[in-house]
Amino acid sequence: MRVVIARCSVDYEGRLTAHLPLATRLLMVKADGSVLVHSDGGSYKPLNWMAPPCTMAELEPEDDERAEGVQAVWRVQHAKSEDHLRVRLHEVLHDSSHELGIDPGLVKDGVEAHLQKLLAQHITTLGDGYTLVRREYLTAIGPVDILCKDAAGACVAVEIKRRGEIDGVEQLTRYLELMNxxxxxxxxxxxxxxxxxxxxxxxxxxLATDRGIRCVTLDYDALRGIDDADTRLF
Known part of the structure; x- marks a missing residue:
């Protein structure tokens, strides 16, 4: 990754036009070819950018640009459209390149796989007498997160989500229709x-209640044994 801090102006031309007037900004050129223009505010979102596939060329400034104090020009051209950025560098305050290597990706705590494992270990969270049959029970239309049995020995299909929305209910409904x-x-x-x-x-x-599906809100910390909802003071 190349990291440049510079006083610059940026012009975007393509489906629309946009102009960033002269100011000090952070310019990032990533190994995938993307170029991002950041300010010191606005959280993580860049002010402007060009996503790959694109190519970047460093050019000499034109005469009128040089007269305005431009020292160098970046032209970033998208490979599949006419969209392009023209970054005019007036003063470079920092310019460095760093080899970051392959990123392992974000490892989230509390994702559905973790919830599934924890609920399988503590299946009686769903009710007294519940027993686990198996995780990832295969059906012709995909795996059910957990198949278990209630106290009466009847099978129960469990669909697990971090955030329960209508799509998840529809998914479980399809499983139930097939399993029955x-x-x-x-x-x-x-x-x-x-x-x-x-x-x-x-x-x-x-929707779940209307279809005879029971809803259970999972307490992730309680399942992990970090927190006990029954003995919590507030």
């Missing part, structure tokens, strides 16, 4: 559904 055609799963009664999430939107809860 399997006599091996319905030997002790119809397969019922549990929609489990850390947060469940009201619309999803309403």
């Amino acid at each position: 055609r399997d006599p091996h799963l319905t030997a002790a009664g119809p397969v019922t559904g549990v929609f489990a999430a850390q947060q469940i939107k009201p619309q999803a809860r309403t």
Whole structure:
């Protein structure tokens, strides 16, 4: 990655035109070819950018640009359109390049895979007498997150989300329709559904209830044993 701090102006031309007047900014040229223009505010979002595929050429300034104090020009051209950036550098305060290597990606805590594992370990969170059959129970239309049995021995399909929305309810509904055609799963009664999430939107809860699907709000910290909702003072 190349990191440049410079007094510069930036012009974008393509589907629209945009101009950033002369100011001190951070310019980032990434290994994937993208070029981003940042200010010291506005959080993470760049003021302007060019996403790959694109190419960058460093040019000598034209006479009128040189007369205005421009020392160098970057022209960033998108490979699949006429969109381009013209960055006019008036003064370079910092210019360095760094090899960052391959990034392993963001590892999130509390993602659905973690919730599934924890709920499988503490399946009685769903009710007394519940027992785990297996995680990732395969069906013809995809895997059900958890298949378990209730105290009466009837099968229960559990769909787990971090944020429970209508799409998740629809997904579980499709699983239930298919699983209830399997006599091996319905030997002790119809397969019922549990929609489990850390947060469940009201619309999803309403739809689930209307379809006979039970909603369970999961407390991630409690499942991990960090927090106990029953002994919490407030």
